[in-house]
Amino acid sequence: MNFKRFGRPAVIAIAAGLALSSCAANEAAPADDAPASTLTGTLNGAGASSMDAAQQAWIAGFQTANTGVTINYEPSGSGGGRKAFIEGGTDFAGSDSYMSTEELAGEFASCVPGTKAVDLPVYISxxxxxxxxxxxxxxxxxxxxxxxxxxxxxxxxxxxxxxxxxxxxxxxxxxxxxxxxxxxxxxxxxxxxxxxxxxxxxxxxxxxxxxxxxxxxxxxxxxxxxxxxxxxxxxxxxxxxxxxxxxxxxxxxxxxxxxxxxxxAAEVVAGSPLVADRAADDLALDLNRKTTNPAEYPLVLVSYAIVCNEYADAAQGELVKAYIEYIASAAGQTVAKDAAGVAPLTAELEANVAAVLATVK
CATH class of the missing domain: 3.40.190.10 (Periplasmic binding protein-like II)
Known part of the structure; x- marks a missing residue:
């Protein structure tokens, strides 16, 4: 995948560190010995109905590991999900299309004034x-x-x-x-x-x-x-x-x-560059629809988790960050594959999403 726009050394260093820590976590004690989660609160999301089966599986997995958290996801459609998030009605959006230039130029009610939201690919189908x-x-x-x-x-x-x-x-x-x-x-x-x-x-x-x-x-x-x-x-x-x-x-x-x-579908995504002229931490993809390679299926969608760079409510930001980290992880992607038969993120894309999430607060 072409990540020319995603070139900040500090962010790439974070990605490398997260990959190492993820490996270490996978080799650690069994889940039964893991410390109990201290996260509490309620998250509300809305958006793409395409990813509803995956969202319900993710929610079940996350709430099982974090019993103090309740997550609601309304499959209202991508446009409705983005609108609700922009207006502050939800904590995150799921969308099969990335935010438009006009949407990015506006304000996001749940974010710290003057900051923006980012598109993070979490679902390929x-x-x-x-x-x-x-x-x-x-x-x-x-x-x-x-x-x-x-x-x-x-x-x-x-x-x-x-x-x-x-x-x-x-x-x-x-x-x-x-x-x-x-x-x-x-x-x-x-x-x-x-x-x-x-x-x-x-x-x-x-x-x-x-x-x-x-x-x-x-x-x-x-x-x-x-x-x-x-x-x-x-x-x-x-x-x-x-x-x-x-x-x-x-x-x-x-x-x-x-x-x-x-x-x-995953092959097409792997060969597609990021959309030009966007912020370095926005991972919107310019999908290659004109491929002539029969190993690729060009009619593919990538669903994004749309989140704030910085949340006005820091506690909600912590919950969103934890949930999206889970769904974009290897474990979360396996859950989505089992529930909906979708293609997991590539290791490279998974690492880049993790790197951006490390900066969210």
Missing amino acids: PIAVIFNVDGVDELNIDADTLAKIFSGAITTWDDAAIVALNPDATLPSATINAVHRSDDSGTTKNFTDYLGQAAETVWTEKASDTFPFPGEGAKGTSGVVDAVTNGTNMIGYADASQAGDLSTAKLQVGEDFVAYTPEA
């Missing part, structure tokens, strides 16, 4: 193109055709473009029912970012939390999954961890059609 089409179990799709389906330019399942990609399929002469997120969604922003980059001559809209075309909308990841599951001749997009038993399309990457896997 493919976005699945889910479908429920009469007589079709497998579906190949390329970016241009997917863009035309969701913009409304292709309206029937037996359209020549879809047939050409699926010569062995029996595609019905039926209307395509394409479902998008009706709420402000980081999953939508990642989906539209992929289409804007991989199908740039077809999809001319900018990446956005708000879906830019009319059509059938459903609230939250669960809403899209339910609509596709219970409808007829449906297609939608959702965090792969919540695709359930639905059929999922293979995306064309280079000359191949690629099924999503956590490993292929």
